[in-house]
Amino acid sequence: MGRTSDAKERILSAAQALIELRGYSALGVAEICKAAGVPKGSFYYFFNSKEDLALAVIDEHWAGQRGNWQRILGDDDPPLQRLRRLFEATEADQRAGQQSCGTVSGCLFGNLTLEMSNQTEALRERLQQIFEAQVDMVEEVVAAARERGEVTVADTREAARSVVAQLEGQVLFAKLYNNTRRLDALWTNCLALLGAASPGRAQEAPVAPAR
Amino acid sequence: MGRTSDAKERILSAAQALIELRGYSALGVAEICKAAGVPKGSFYYFFNSKEDLALAVIDEHWAGQRGNWQRILGDDDPPLQRLRRLFEATEADQRAGQQSCGTVSGCLFGNLTLEMSNQTEALRERLQQIFEAQVDMVEEVVAAARERGEVTVADTREAARSVVAQLEGQVLFAKLYNNTRRLDALWTNCLALLGAASPGRAQEAPVAPAR
CATH class of the missing domain: 1.10.10.60 (Homeodomain-like)
Structure with missing residues (x-):
């Protein structure tokens, strides 16, 4: 080299x-x-420019994260368990970042979306592609769960969007409070958003107890 | 003057x-x-500094928004209807911003949280206070809805946090896609997150159909 x-x-x-x-x-x-x-x-x-570098940083980060998401969401576990493992992996990633630099830094794509997506079209487009790809992956799992009668959601695309929106919103709080336990609610909220059919889960206690 | x-x-x-x-x-x-x-x-x-100005901007913006939230969430409508009107008002605000400057600029507090909360403690603390106050206001309405048997949620505090997280997550998408229709899902998602008891609402179709 x-x-x-x-x-x-x-x-x-x-x-x-x-x-x-x-x-x-x-x-x-x-x-x-x-x-x-x-x-x-x-x-x-x-x-060519700082923007060009930012696009390369986004691409490299996404290449790594997409691999992780594909590994977790594409394996042989029951579909809802795969989603649960995705949330656990997100929490573990944020905790590792916090341990290495002292503060939860959040989702690179969410951060750049709120900072830059209304300012440069190149960044907006790239970030849209990444979030669409995330929603694609989550939707596939939601559809598989619906096939098995485990969720009752009518529109799998909208449901997947809402799960990813909840993920971004809770990561925002994890960053604000510098506390990855904020992500503990993701699993129960996901079950509620999907109308999970398992009795005693989403319907009876849609939101996780405070910890 | x-x-x-x-x-x-x-x-x-x-x-x-x-x-x-x-x-x-x-x-x-x-x-x-x-x-x-x-x-x-x-x-x-x-x-004294740019940070000092940012704190003043945050305070002024919150004074206005808090007034709107109090007016909407504190009125005499049934509690869930008040939450629905809060989401409608959020969408209308974002639409007005888009019309005046050509692009959805998102939530000032969410933007600053992801850009700055891990960098300056003064901004982090002020933003935490504001989000806590938002959660307080939403929690009061959730508790009122639970009193009426309209939601089944076990922990009203966690439920309110999840509703505000969903709001921030969907505003992020509205900004990313420069499209306020992304906020249409808020009401149905809120019902799902709260375990709304009305038959045929949250349980049967937790996520709004795509529009």
Whole structure:
């Protein structure tokens, strides 16, 4: 491996860490290069602009997360258990981030959506594609659960959107309170949003008790 | 009224518009003063720092929104109808913002939470207070609905948190897709999250059909 490809990886990795901690607007190319330990000339060899870098950071982060989601949501467990494991994995990821940098940094895609989606169309489009792909994956599992008579939801697409919206909303609270236990409610809320058919679950106690 | 108090109002109003459009980090004091039409000296007469201004913007915005929430959630309608009217008012606000500036700008408090809550403790604390107050108001209505046997939720506090989380999550999608119709799902999702007791509502079709 030549030094050139190392430099690109180092820029991407530094940029992702900085964007997760401080957002997009707060960063300058010089600061990213300094954190990556590469000269500014290297940056413009690989990226046309900071926006171009942000798109690459998003793509790389999504490549990793999509792999995890596919592994969890595509396995042989009963469909609702797969969703439950997705929420557990989300909580574990946020907890690991908190342990490494002292604060829950939230969902990179949610953060960039609220910070940037109304400002640059390139970022908006890429983020839309990612959330559509997330909804696709969740919808497939919801449809499988409905086939088995485990959920009663009428419109699987809307149901999947609502589950992903609840996930983003609870991650927002986990970040606000720097507390990943906020994500504990996801499973029970998901059952309620899907109209889970199991007696004694969603209908009797739709929302998890406080912990 | 002297010019001094006009200047403070102009700074606050320009700052709020700019923060809603472009976030906090992207802005400088000079740009805010230019938009407000006041000299930079005036800024530091009223505010110690940009963070100090952001706190004032948050407080002013919350004073207005809290009044609206109190009016809607505190009136004499049946409790669930009050929640429905809160969602309708949220959608109308976002639509008005979109019409005036061309793009859905989302919830100022949600935006600042994801952009800034892990970076400055002063902003984090203020935003926590506001979200707690929102949850308080929603919880009161949920408790009233439970008194009437209209919802079956076990823990009214957690239920209220989940309703506010769903609201923030769907506002995120409205911003991402620049489409306030994303908020149409709020009412049906709220009924599902609360385990609404009315037959044929939450249990049979927990998520609104796509529109």
